[in-house]
Amino acid sequence: MSKHRLLAMFKDFDDAFDVVDKIKAKEVSGLVVEDINMMSPIEHPDVDEKLGKRPVNVAYFTLLGAIFGVTFGFFFLTSAQASFLVQPQGGKAVVPLPTNFVLMYEMLIFFAVWTTVVTFLVLSKLFRPRGTLYSEKLTVDEIGIVVEIEDDKLEAVKNFFKDNKALEIREEKA
């Protein structure tokens, strides 16, 4: 069966959270809290509590970036310093570890930061067209709830939103 996506706009977080609570209480058949996405001008601290804990995996990639940075730093510097073998060193170490630690530290941060940012761009699903399910009021003060539902439940869900203080409802084919 084909599906539709709905965007319901609400005046504030309280109205939106009431709707989420009702969906959690299974007042609407075929709609579960996992299907809900909430759009807002700010991040509300209770969103996680209301929608359930959802994974944020940025930090794992940051760790990978940091490990890569420090490893790359070590091998990059060491291979560069190996070319000094052909030059007189005056008794000093060819690969001076204490000074290399400073540079490896900088490279750790450099790669960790870049990996974090790239991961953020990918995991946040940025660079996607906004489609019709977007309202400019979402960057002012209104809160949006987006759900994906099967066509036969479309009217019921729309009525549910209307009965629960939705200011506006938009829809598009999934």
Place this chain on the structure above:
Amino acid sequence: MGQVIEDKMIDEKLEWSRINADVIASMQNPRRAYWVTLMVCIAMFACAIAAEIYQYKLGLGGAGLNNPHMWDMYIATFVFWIGMSHAGTLLSAILHIIHAQWRKPIYRFAEAMTTFSLMTAGFFPMIHLGRVWNLYWVLPYVSDRGIWPNFRSPLVWDAFAISTYLSSSALFLFIGLIPDMAILRDHTTGWRKKLYGVLCLGWRGDDRQWRNFRRTYMLLACFLIPLAISVHSIVSSDFAMSIMPGWHITTFPPYFVAGALYSGCAAIMTLFVLLRYFFRMEEYMTLNIMEKTTKLTFAIAMVWTYLNLIEFSATWYGHNMYDKELLIDKAVGPYAGIFWAMIFCGMVAPFAMCFQKLRRHMPSMFVLSIVLQLGMFLERWMIVAPTLSMSHQVHQWDVLYGTVIEWAIVFGSFGWFGILFLVFVKMFPSVSMYEVKELCFHLKHEIEEEEHEKKLAAEKAGGKQTSGGGASPAGSPGLEGA
């Protein structure tokens, strides 16, 4: 009513739509003083361009750089600008991690200041090279000449640290701007709409984006703090790794970091006053926030003062005669005037911030912030110049107060920074709209919760009084009995 709002961090009743409208309007219609300042900055930068062309043709001798003054004003200015860049990290990253709410309306321009200070600082090693066209020699690439940078040198560490800091702070600034650029995309027209439409990267504000955004921002903040400390520690190593009198000091890294935070905070105060006036931001950059900024500046000024005094006493009671002679020479020698000006501007002037009336008086704070920055600039100069004037080699002793070329380039660097900063605040919001909304939201809820608790307590007290035998006053036997 006006006084009540000024006493608050921000008016929590501000409508969110008004926050958008105010900030967007401020970007489009600044006061005339904004344009005048921009013109002054362009003129200052033009002076630096002329001086650099002259130096390029004539060589570094034209700038007065010779033996022993192979480093002088340029390196002092480089350290000054690197120091300025630490303000953004302090105000944005550290205060973000400790959840200091008052940073929210003012952290954006502090972050921008960080990036532009680093861009300005980056010029000085190039200018100081003399042969600017050979700059790429410092990069670690495989060349047929078999020449590699000396990785043992703190100057190479500088290059790594500063390029990492510049890219990281620019990313930090950009990531923090994304939700605001989405606001601008939705509420501006013409070329601005197109520009912000590209720069906001398709931000929709859904819960997935906010969750990832918060985690990313926190991670970047966590990385920026040790990075900022390492950057200025490494800059201090440029001096401390040598055996020159006055430079070979163990406390140099913390001393440099404290000095950096100090000058950065002073610069935030200056820009706070200017932006508040240029963009009519009185409701967002409030006196309450200014007061908190000045208190923070004062605390850091005292740390810097302490480290200075520690350094003086360690030198005075130590057995290194070269260091001691240099300290005496700074106090009574040819640089005495500059040294005492530094002491006054950096150590004495901050005590003006102890007075609440002054802390809340914008013109006074503007003048004071300039004095503090002057003190910090002189501090950097007093680190570099006296040591070179009076090093171990007596036959090299010489005094240099900077030539016109040097001063013109230093002067012009402020113009360059000013141009970058003023163009930025005209193009992008200097007040973070979504963070101010969050601040208002949380303050409003805190107040509501407080009122609710008070009401509950009052009801409870009323109930107790009733059960304890009617309307007996607090402390009466009736209440005690209950």
